[in-house]
Amino acid sequence: MAFLKGKYGVLLAIAIIVLILPVAFPSNYYFRIATLVWISALAVIGLNLLMGYAGQVSLGHAGFFGMGAYAVAVGPTHLGIPPVASALLGAASAGLLAFVVGRPILKLRGHYLAVATLGMGILVAMVLNNEAQWTGGPDGMPVSRLVLFGFKVKGPVMWYWITAGFLFVGAWLALNLVDSPLGRALRALHDSETAARVGGIDVARHKLIVFVISAVYAAVAGSLLAFFDGLVTPNTAGFLHSIQLVTMVVLGGMGSILGSLVGAAVLVTLPQALTVFHDYEHLMLGLMMMLFMIFLRRGIVPTLRDRIAGRVQ
Amino acid sequence: MKLKTLMMGAVTASAVLVAGSALAADTIKIGSVLSITGPASFLGDPEDKTLKMYVEKINAEGGVNGKQLELVVYDDAGDANNAKTFATRLVEEDKVVAIVGGSTTGTTMAMIPVFEDAELPFISLAGAVVIIDPVKKWVFKTPHTDKMACQKIFEDMKAKGISKIGMISGTGGFGKSMQAQCKGVAPDYGIEVLADETYGPKDSDMTPQLTNIKGTAGLQAVLNPGFGQGPAIVTRNYKQLGIELPLYQSHGVASKSFIDLAADAAEGVRLPAAALLVADKLDDADPQKAVVTGYKAMYEEKSGQAVSTFGGHAFDGLFILTDAMKRAGSEEPAAVRDEIEKTTGFMGTAGVVNMSATDHLGLDLTAFRMLEIKGGDWMLAK
Known part of the structure; x- marks a missing residue:
């Protein structure tokens, strides 16, 4: 597993997983689950950049996710904007909102961003719930099917490849970012803000850049989910979804891109696998989360990687 | 490694369960996705209990068309995205022939395209009128709007x-x-x-x-x-x-x-x-009295909770479906769908149901x- 450390190792691993899985899939249901994993993983990668590298927590990331999702629902329906342009617009407005929220907050030291994003996420969800003439209110609204070059994008298999493509590009960009001067600056300020500042790093600016990037990741993932489901509901922007995204990051491993994928995969597939326990489903889910956190404290991927590396030596 | 073992365990467990259900060939598989937990649990919970207790009762009385019913229920926790995933699972994995479920309008609307594509009759338990207006070939609902x-x-x-x-x-x-x-x-x-x-x-x-x-x-x-x-x-x-x-x-x-x-x-x-x-306060001459007192007594005895109208919607949905299966003489989805649409004079907990090609609800103000x-x-x- 040592090869997973390198940038290309991670991309190779993702590519292999994406290419091999369909061979083993007996039905569309599996394609749907995998697609949901890719979409979540994309949002989680963005959040992981913020949490794992900039050391900031966002408790309102579903708000950005919801903005992306509702952009492709509201844009074409109410404003006559083409779906793809709506998605871009959604990503841009999520980035802008992150900028506006983050700019004053990130000048402060400590976990103020968590509090600010918590409020922001709830506000977004409230707007989506209340502006029923635009958003359809709590019951949500339909999203028209995506048509690309006169070709209807339809069915879990096609979305499997599209979302996998987005995940791959998302992971590639994130890995490059981590490897860039920005990434190194982030790691420096993650370890010690004071030291980073002494080293000449503009701490607030670097945090802000990553926060905006992570918001855009979430919005793109949201747009993909809305296209895929053909329906958006305010739940996508809800507080519980924000918590779910944070949990995926922590479970998979903070600061690990592959961990983002693993965290998303575990949290999306576990509830499906656990339905066999019927009434004890939630109990089992809780139990497994506890076991993961006790035995794989730094997240699944980093802990396992170190453990295996240790064994090899 | 622990993760792998756990996942393998879960996979094996589900594989065993799937194999077990495949063995029982002479059953009719009915699917349901309900919001049993989460903010809409006050809808999903009585619906879940109602479906389970009545499927058990129907089976004890010999089933439908001589076959036993098999009910597959999933909990979407009130989330439309989950509902759609479970709907796909019912169609692709469990291979159900009909669906009674969808506690909220949001979850119902998310599931409709899945069942329409699969051409399976779907009786929703949610309130809003958008579910059946405009009329969708495969979609019906039981609660009044x-x-x-x-x-x-x-x-x-x-x-x-x-x-x-x-x-x-x-x-x-x-x-x-x-x-x-x-x-x-x-x-x-x-x-x-x-x-x-x-x-x-x-x-x-x-x-x-x-x-x-x-x-x-x-x-x-x-x-x-x-x-x-x-x-x-x-x-x-x-x-x-x-x-x-x-x-x-x-x-x-x-x-x-x-x-x-x-x-x-x-x-x-x-x-x-x-x-x-x-x-209990209805006139004895009221044609609805027997149905509602029967359901109320059964639900309150079996669940130990006060009856709610939401469970009643599930009762109506299940019996509209099984009646249609009896009239069709099979559980073949297209035949059952046609018979559901022909439901007339069905006395449910919500009232008299008279469906038609233009009315997939079939209730009036009475x-x-x-x-x-x-x-x-x-x-x-x-």
Whole structure:
């Protein structure tokens, strides 16, 4: 597993997983689950950049996710904007909102961003719930099917490849970012803000850049989910979804891109696998989360990687 | 490594279960996705219990067309995205022949495309009219719509000579939808809405909105479309402010907990509701009496909880489906769908169901009874 450390190792691993899985899939249901994993993983990668590298927590990331999702629902329906342009617009407005929220907050030291994003996420969800003439209110609204070059994008298999493509590009960009001067600056300020500042790093600016990037990741993932489901509901922007995204990051491993994928995969597939326990489903889910956190404290991927590396030596 | 072992365990467990169900060939598989947990659990939980207890009962009595029913239930926790995933699972993995489920409008709307693509009959248990309007070939529903509740209330108001009302509506999905529907049909009954206030689902005091209503001149009655604890608070505040006008609530408060929460203030409140709530007080000659008392007795005995109209929707859905299967003489989805559409004179907990190619609900206003709360209990309004 040592090869997973390198940038290309991670991309190779993702590519292999994406290419091999369909061979083993007996039905569309599996394609749907995998697609949901890719979409979540994309949002989680963005959040992981913020949490794992900039050391900031966002408790309102579903708000950005919801903005992306509702952009492709509201844009074409109410404003006559083409779906793809709506998605871009959604990503841009999520980035802008992150900028506006983050700019004053990130000048402060400590976990103020968590509090600010918590409020922001709830506000977004409230707007989506209340502006029923635009958003359809709590019951949500339909999203028209995506048509690309006169070709209807339809069915879990096609979305499997599209979302996998987005995940791959998302992971590639994130890995490059981590490897860039920005990434190194982030790691420096993650370890010690004071030291980073002494080293000449503009701490607030670097945090802000990553926060905006992570918001855009979430919005793109949201747009993909809305296209895929053909329906958006305010739940996508809800507080519980924000918590779910944070949990995926922590479970998979903070600061690990592959961990983002693993965290998303575990949290999306576990509830499906656990339905066999019927009434004890939630109990089992809780139990497994506890076991993961006790035995794989730094997240699944980093802990396992170190453990295996240790064994090899 | 632990992860791998755990996952393998889960996979093996599910594989064993799937294999086990595949062995029982002479069964009819019915699927259901309900919001058993989460914010809509007050809908999903009684629906789940109802389906399970009646499938068991049907099987004990010999099943349908000589085959045993097999019920597959998934919990979407009120989330539309989950609902769609489980809907796909019912179609692709469990290979069910029909679906009774969908506790909320959001989850129902998410699932409809899946069942339409698979061409399976789907009987929804959610309220909003968008589910069956426009009519979709494979989609039916059992609960009356909020528009019908508005019409029933306005009928009652008209009979009492009320023409100018104030509204105070919850902003949850239910209240919001009903507010719009009521304002839409009010002119048909010559009713004017002079005051239109709203409150959030978690608000704990509605005195300011009610003060506005109290200050509006010329009102003859107040209508409160809403769900959950909101209407109980409205009712209490209404009494505290000493507003003397008649107060109308919606069918959204038709559970015993509303009377408990609003206590004395609930006295004299009028609302439309399914006959189920007043099962024991119906005339013996009432054709619905046998069905609703039967369901009520069975549910309360088996679950130990007070009956709610929501479980009744599941009861109606299940029996509309099994009746259609009996008439079709098979469980083949297309044949069953045709027979569901031909349902006539079916007596359910919600009322008499007469479906047609243009009406996939089949209920009319007689499905609702006007109730009045008297002495801490529901009474049929005179």
